[in-house]
Amino acid sequence: MPGETFSASYPAVADAVPQARGALTEFAREAGARGERLEAVQLAASEAITNAVMHAYQDSQPGEVQVSASYVEDELWLLVSDTGRGLRSRGRSSGLGLGLALIAQLADEFQILSRGSGGTELRMRFSLARDAAEVDGRRPERFGRLRPPARSHTLAR
Numbered sequence: 001m002p003g004e005t006f007s008a009s010y011p012a013v014a015d016a017v018p019q020a021r022g023a024l025t026e027f028a029r030e031a032g033a034r035g036e037r038l039e040a041v042q043l044a045a046s047e048a049i050t051n052a053v054m055h056a057y058q059d060s061q062p063g064e065v066q067v068s069a070s071y072v073e074d075e076l077w078l079l080v081s082d083t084g085r086g087l088r089s090r091g092r093s094s095g096l097g098l099g100l101a102l103i104a105q106l107a108d109e110f111q112i113l114s115r116g117s118g119g120t121e122l123r124m125r126f127s128l129a130r131d132a133a134e135v136d137g138r139r140p141e142r143f144g145r146l147r148p149p150a151r152s153h154t155l156a157r
Contacts, residue, residue, distance in 0.1 A: 002071055002072050002073050003071070003072070004027075004030075004031065004070070004071045005068065005069065005070045005071075006023065006024070006027040006067075006068060006069045006070075007066070007067070007068040007069075008020070008023060008066075008067055008068075009064045009065070009066050009067075010049075010064060010065050010067065011062065011063075011064060011065075012052060012053045012056060012057050012062060012063045012064055012065050012082065012084070013053060013062070014053060016049075016053070016065070017046065017049050017050050017053060020045070020049045020065065020067050021042060021045050021046045021049060023067070024041070024042075024045040024067055024069055024078060025038070025041065025042045025045065027069045027071075028041040028042070028069065028076055028078075028126075031069075031071035031076050031128065032071075032128050033076060033126065033128055037126060037127075037128065040106040040107070040126065041076065041078065041106075041126055043102070043106060044078070044102070044103045044106040044107055044124055044126075045067070045078055045080070047099040047100075047102055047103050048078070048080035048099075048103060048122045048124070049065055049067065049080055050099065051097075051099050051100065051122075052065040052080060052081075052082040052084070052120070053065060055084070055085075056082035056083075056084025056085060056119060056120065057082070057084045057085070058084075058085070063082060063083055063084055064082070064083070065080065065081070065082050066079075066080070066081045066082070067079070067080050071128075074127060074128050074129040075125055075126065075127060075128060076125070076126045076128055077123065077124070077125050077126075078122075078123075078124045078126070079121060079122070079123050079124075080121070080122045080124075081115065081119060081120065081121035081122070082119045082120055083115070083117065083118050083119040084118070084119050084120070085118075085119075086114050086115075086118065086119055086120055087112065087114060087120055100112065100122075103122065103124060106124075107124040107125060107126055108125050108126055108127045109123075109124070109125035110122070110123070110124050110125075111123040
């Protein structure tokens with residue numbers, strides 16, 4: 001059903017990760033994600049939510065992780081955001097970190113935004129037309145094209 005949306009907030013604690021991931025996975029399934037595409041959505045959602053839980057509110061008051069999803073014609077958009085401390089330099093380590101790099105490979109489009117009000121927002125787009133191609137007998141490439149992230153400088157929370 002194009003135009004459908006989902007939105008919820010969860011406490012930024014480890015116990016909330018499976019609940020938030022499950023809600024986003026169910027929305028993706030209802031939107032038509034199947035097979036490898038559904039697995040990619042589930043893993044990317046898990047990585048994004050876990051990243052916010054582990055890094056956004058470190059050494060500060062507990063916060064929340066906001067998750068939302070939208071389905072438009074043949075596309076699923078996931079947004080995971082927090083109002084925590086934002087991305088921080090990782091010191092001697094360079095790159096995105098494993099979780100963000102994995103999301104960049106799983107999603108057809110991936111953006112990392114610093115929110116003006118504080119915190120970070122991860123935006124992920126997944127093509128669902130790929131699932132339809134599998135049903136029609138065409139074999140699409142696995143998890144989209146591998147490409148370098150849009151920002152290659154040191155990013156971390």
